[in-house]
Amino acid sequence: MDFIEITLHVNEDFADILTAELGELGFDAFIDTEDGFNAYITEDIFSEERLKAILNRYAEMVPLQYSIQKIAKQNWNEEWERNFEPLFIGGKVSVRASFHEKPAEAKYDIVINPKMSFGTGHHETTTLMIENQLTIDHQNKRVLDMGCGTGILAIMAGELGASEIVAVEIEDWTVENARENAVYNDYPAIDVRLGGAETIAGDEPYDIILANINRNVLLDDMAAYKAVLKQEGWLLLSGFYTEDLPAIQESAAGLGLTYTSHRVKNNWVSVIFKA
Structure with missing residues (x-):
């Protein structure tokens, strides 16, 4: 295509x-x-x-x-390849292409070959999500990445010690790319699924759910996320502007989720809720 x-x-x-x-x-x-x-x-x-x-x-x-x-x-x-530049996020995370050298100071190293998938770390929302992930204990946790794009956040979960990772995307070529990136980063066990929120219905509960999509999808699907989120689990959202945060918070509160914090970069937001 x-x-x-x-x-x-x-x-x-x-x-x-x-x-x-x-x-x-x-x-x-x-x-x-x-x-x-x-x-x-x-x-x-x-x-x-x-x-x-x-x-x-x-x-x-x-x-x-x-x-x-x-x-x-x-x-x-x-x-x-003509435009991709390596990134260093949160003083710990290197995001680079396979033709870049790994920075010596990187604690976590993620190699992304996008192939038309969203999520190289260059967009503010991806960076914000990774910064928020760094504040959450992923060790031996079950993690869900909705709208995974390149799989970068799912791979980050693996870097942080997650034991089980599911990633979901609506486009077939994006699923293919996320699987390739997972294997390249030595996380072949990441379960990358084709579809939307319907693919997680009935799943075993997750400790952490990541969703970097857009305001409307987040509002439409938040109840589906909450349904598979463990008590005391974490929900990290992004893909919307500061002016959208009240609507996101109101929807989350209606589902019994507690706001904990948010980050802003160039008017984009990533927010953390706890069940």
């Missing part, structure tokens, strides 16, 4: 907003550039009409330019 690449030239203040808007359309891979970002979506679900409706609305508020092109699936590696 081929992909559509949207190249957007827009100022930084609107880049995050447009990233979220495009995520609602099904774009699930993003690469920052010097004057905006590139966004990617599979050709089968791309709607130029819906894209233009969003971009035209924002063009009335801020100068922006964009272009659209098709990219063959086999050319994706070339795209991300």
Whole structure:
């Protein structure tokens, strides 16, 4: 299957907003550039009409330019290799591609080869989730990663000592990529499933549930997460803005979850709740 690449030239203040808007359309891979970002979506679900409706609305508020092109699936590696830079998160976690050297100071080392999947650590939400994971005891815990993308958070759970890890994604190629990354990082036992919240119904309870998706999906599926969360377990959420936090907290409180803390980066939020 081929992909559509949207190249957007827009100022930084609107880049995050447009990233979220495009995520609602099904774009699930993003690469920052010097004057905006590139966004990617599979050709089968791309709607130029819906894209233009969003971009035209924002063009009335801020100068922006964009272009659209098709990219063959086999050319994706070339795209991300040209743009992927290694990261060092929380003073402990190295996130890099296989062609980067491991930093000597890294306590945890994660190698990610994205292949069109969201979650390289470069987006604020992934970084925030990893920073929050570092504050939670994963040792010998059962962990669920919803909307796993590349599998980066599931792999991080493995690095932190989780004994059982389940990861869930709605796109088949993303599931394939997450499995490849799990094996590459020596976590072949990570159970990567294709589907949504329905795939976890009836599961044995989890000690920790991670969900970096978007506001609407989190609100729709939070009850499903709570249903498989152990008492005293942890729920870590991200994929939404600071202005969405009250709605997320209200929904969580209605399910008997207790707010503990949250982090913010460029208006994106990751929050921790406890059952």
